Amino acid sequence: MTVTLPSPTRNEPVAGVPNRRRRRAHPLTTVSPASRLFVLAVMILFAVYFLLPVWWLVVSVTKGSGEIFSGNGFWFGESFAFVENIKTLFQAQGGVYSRWLLNSLLYAVGGGIVSTLLASMCGYALAKFRFPGREAVFGTVLAAVLLPAPVLAIPLYLVFSATGIINTFWAVFIPSIVSPFGVYLSRIYAASSIPDALIEAGRIDGAGEMRIFGMGVRLMAPAMVTIFLFQFVAIWTNFLLPSLMLADSSLQPVTVGLVGWREMQGNPISYTTVVTGAFVSVVPVVAMFLSLQSFWSKGLAAGAVK
Amino acid sequence: MSPLTIQRPSRRRELRRAAPFVLPFLLLFVVVYLVPTGYSVVQSFFAVKRSGLGLGGAETVFAGLGNYVRVFQDGDFIASVGRVTFIGVIQVPVMLGIALVLALLIDSSVSTGRKFFRVAYFVPYGLPGVIAALVWSFLYAPSLSPITGFFASIGVDVSFVTDGALPFSIANILTWAWTGYNTILIFAALQAVPAETMEAAAIDGCSGWKAALLIKVPLIRPALLLTLVFSVIGTFQLYNEPVTMKSVAPNLPSTYTPIMAALRSLSGNDFNYAAAQSVVLGALICVVSVLVFRASARRVD
Numbered sequence: 149m150t151v152t153l154p155s156p157t158r159n160e161p162v163a164g165v166p167n168r169r170r171r172r173a174h175p176l177t178t179v180s181p182a183s184r185l186f187v188l189a190v191m192i193l194f195a196v197y198f199l200l201p202v203w204w205l206v207v208s209v210t211k212g213s214g215e216i217f218s219g220n221g222f223w224f225g226e227s228f229a230f231v232e233n234i235k236t237l238f239q240a241q242g243g244v245y246s247r248w249l250l251n252s253l254l255y256a257v258g259g260g261i262v263s264t265l266l267a268s269m270c271g272y273a274l275a276k277f278r279f280p281g282r283e284a285v286f287g288t289v290l291a292a293v294l295l296p297a298p299v300l301a302i303p304l305y306l307v308f309s310a311t312g313i314i315n316t317f318w319a320v321f322i323p324s325i326v327s328p329f330g331v332y333l334s335r336i337y338a339a340s341s342i343p344d345a346l347i348e349a350g351r352i353d354g355a356g357e358m359r360i361f362g363m364g365v366r367l368m369a370p371a372m373v374t375i376f377l378f379q380f381v382a383i384w385t386n387f388l389l390p391s392l393m394l395a396d397s398s399l400q401p402v403t404v405g406l407v408g409w410r411e412m413q414g415n416p417i418s419y420t421t422v423v424t425g426a427f428v429s430v431v432p433v434v435a436m437f438l439s440l441q442s443f444w445s446k447g448l449a450a451g452a453v454k
Numbered sequence: 455m456s457p458l459t460i461q462r463p464s465r466r467r468e469l470r471r472a473a474p475f476v477l478p479f480l481l482l483f484v485v486v487y488l489v490p491t492g493y494s495v496v497q498s499f500f501a502v503k504r505s506g507l508g509l510g511g512a513e514t515v516f517a518g519l520g521n522y523v524r525v526f527q528d529g530d531f532i533a534s535v536g537r538v539t540f541i542g543v544i545q546v547p548v549m550l551g552i553a554l555v556l557a558l559l560i561d562s563s564v565s566t567g568r569k570f571f572r573v574a575y576f577v578p579y580g581l582p583g584v585i586a587a588l589v590w591s592f593l594y595a596p597s598l599s600p601i602t603g604f605f606a607s608i609g610v611d612v613s614f615v616t617d618g619a620l621p622f623s624i625a626n627i628l629t630w631a632w633t634g635y636n637t638i639l640i641f642a643a644l645q646a647v648p649a650e651t652m653e654a655a656a657i658d659g660c661s662g663w664k665a666a667l668l669i670k671v672p673l674i675r676p677a678l679l680l681t682l683v684f685s686v687i688g689t690f691q692l693y694n695e696p697v698t699m700k701s702v703a704p705n706l707p708s709t710y711t712p713i714m715a716a717l718r719s720l721s722g723n724d725f726n727y728a729a730a731q732s733v734v735l736g737a738l739i740c741v742v743s744v745l746v747f748r749a750s751a752r753r754v755d
Contacts, residue, residue: 187564194556195574198634201589202577204600208592221600266479273475279468285476292487294683294743295736296691298713302732303490306497306725326486331479357471385583387694388713392720403584410588410701419592426581426588434580 209233209427213420233424240421244397244405245428252384252401253432254317259324260380267327268372271334272361276347286335292328297382301389308393319393320401324383330375337371338364377440384433402429491736498522498730514726521730530709531731535738537621538711542689545625550681552629553636558666560637561644572641575634586631587698594623595702615703620696627695632688636681643677644670679750683743690739712738 200222208216212229213236219225237245273279274286304323308314313322342364350360365372387403394400397408406425409417501517525531556575560568578586593599594614605612614623647670655665671678692711700706709715712735719728 184564184566187559187562188566191556191559191567191571194552195571198575198578198630201586201593201630202581204593205581205589217598217600221603266482269475270479273472277468277472277475278465279472279476280465281469282472285480288488289483292483294687294740295487296687296739298691298693299732299736299739300487300490302713302716302720302728303494304486305720306729307490307493310493322482323486326479326482328483328487358474361475381579385585387584392717406588407584407698410591410698413701419598422588423592426585430581430585437580 205423205427205430208420208423211420213418216420216423229420233420234428236418237421237424237428240417245402245425247398248400248402248405249429251399252403252429255320255324255386255390255401256380256383256432259321259383260376262325263327263330263379264372264376266325267330267375268334268338268365268368269361271331271336272338272342272364272368274331274335275338276342276344286331289328289331293332297323297386298388301392304389305392314393315395315399317399320386320390320399323389324379324386327375327379330379333375334368334371338368341367341371373440377436380436381433494729494732497726498733501726517726521727522734524727525730525734528715530707531712531715531734534709534712534715538689538692541621541625541628541692542686544621545628546682546685546689548625549629549633550636550678550685553633553640553681554671554678556633556637557640557644558670560641561670562666572638575637577634578631579635581631583631583694584698587627587695590623590627590630590695591698591702594699615699615705617705620699620703620706624692624695624699628689628692632685636685639681640674640677643674647673675750679747682750683746686742686746687739690735690742 204222207222207224210228210230210233211225212227212232215225215227215229270289274282300323305314308319313319346363346367347360350363384401385403386401387407390401391404391407394404397405400408402425406422406429409422409425498521499517499519500514501520502512503515504512556571560572581589593601596602596613596615599614602612602614613619651669651673652665655661655669660668691713693713696706696710696714700708708718712731716728716731716735719725719731
């Protein structure tokens with residue numbers, strides 16, 4: 149039998165969604181049109197605050213060079229130069245921008261996949277095997293969730309420069325594949341979503357532990373997508389670590405490259421090109437969110453049917 | 455029958471089973487977290503002594519607590535901690551206050567178009583960190599900003615980059631970038647409040663704002679505590695926003711935040727001192743997190 153939840157929370161991983169329709173229709177919670185209007189006004193005000201800078205970015209990308217800071221900053225200019233701006237962006241300094249974009253993709257997609265795999269394996273074992281030292285491992289990993297990445301960047305730099313992997317791909321990639329938050333999330337999720345009976349049945353059938361995990365992965369998929377998504381965004385937007393580790397411009401991700409361009413103060417790389425670069429660098433993050441969120445809600449729906 | 459004879463082989467078997475799953479992560483965790491932390495602590499107890507005129511080369515000597523004494527006498531470092539504390543004390547309550555109100559509004563029956571607002575508030579999360587700071591650096595730029603341009607046209611002089619305005623300009627970038635994220639987290643917690651609880655409250659005459667503040671807010675306290683701790687930690691590790699702001703605010707000191715101060719020591723080849731600064735900052739974040747947890751836990755009782 150399929151149970152379809154009238155889920156108002158398609159985008160969030162929430163357990164136990166109550167039936168809200170009943171609450172809305174309750175006679176005791178009716179409100180006056182005046183307060184309804186006031187609430188709407190407050191919400192619109194904040195929506196404007198959050199959207200205006202993004203709107204400025206979108207509008208600025210379409211303006212011809214020199215036009216960006218003249219006239220109304222929040223409306224389109226005389227010319228529509230979006231295509232020219234993109235062309236200029238990808239031709240600037242011998243096309244280094246596409247190199248940065250490729251590097252960011254490599255770090256974020258590669259790091260996201262590997263970290264998700266490692267974290268969910270570890271979280272699964274922490275949830276399902278009662279081995280000695282289990283709580284010690286989990287406690288240490290949990291403490292690391294509270295240690296912010298920028299604070300760790302300088303110690304990492306000291307170690308990596310002592311071992312000589314500084315200014316290589318690995319100096320950024322290795323720290324990117326360790327996600328303590330991922331271990332925490334997948335332990336919680338594995339404990340509640342993978343039944344012990346499934347593991348027992350697998351063992352009775354003579355399957356190896358890795359094969360059994362392979363079956364469990366399907367049940368953990370929503371948690372794994374969440375870990376991947378957050379790790380992808382964290383790596384894509386990381387600035388301090390790569391700027392510290394990488395001197396070589398051909399290894400740098402797009403964040404480090406763009407800030408370098410911004411510091412040129414418009415010459416030789418124009419402000420329009422910097423703004424276009426910022427706009428293009430946001431596109432993969434948005435695409436990732438949109439494409440994975442549909443997967444996510446599918447995962448949740450499948451979980452609800454079970 | 456002794457339980458030990460049964461338990462021991464079973465625990466060992468569990469360990470054998472778990473090892474291939476746990477070890478790959480654990481090994482990398484040791485490399486990326488434990489080794490650098492330990493290495494920095496060790497390094498922080500040493501110092502490089504240059505002999506004579508610097509011609510005789512340098513040697514590393516044990517310095518005891520010397521670097522730590524230096525940290526606590528370093529006016530720049532103390533000032534940087536003061537600045538992030540100031541920004542945090544203003545920004546974190548404002549941001550979480552707005553996030554809580556917006557989450558309650560989206561969750562309440564009063565609002566219309568919640569789906570649109572939920573997405574609209576979350577949009578800044580798509581441009582976090584450096585990119586958000588980059589966009590705001592243009593909106594703050596003294597002669598170029600469309601915002602200062604607007605105010606100038608109505609005869610008001612506004613600057614976002616004076617020494618006095620900088621903490622607030624930076625706080626605004628943080629609020630803009632992270633409010634929506636916290637709204638979504640708090641909203642997710644609100645969704646888990648059972649409808650029956652709210653109905654029971656309404657029958658007892660408690661509804662609207664009173665119900666929201668007296669019943670919903672206490673029920674989502676764990677989520678609020680989590681957002682509070684992470685926001686406080688986020689302020690202490692402030693780096694991206696002030697560094698990007700430097701391109702429009704040359705008056706911004708290069709030791710504006712603790713991380714920037716430690717990085718300056720690093721670029722001055724003062725590695726042992728940079729290690730000590732990082733250790734102090736890490737310890738400070740631990741202490742503050744524990745204090746925040748404690749204070750909030752006490753309030754619940």
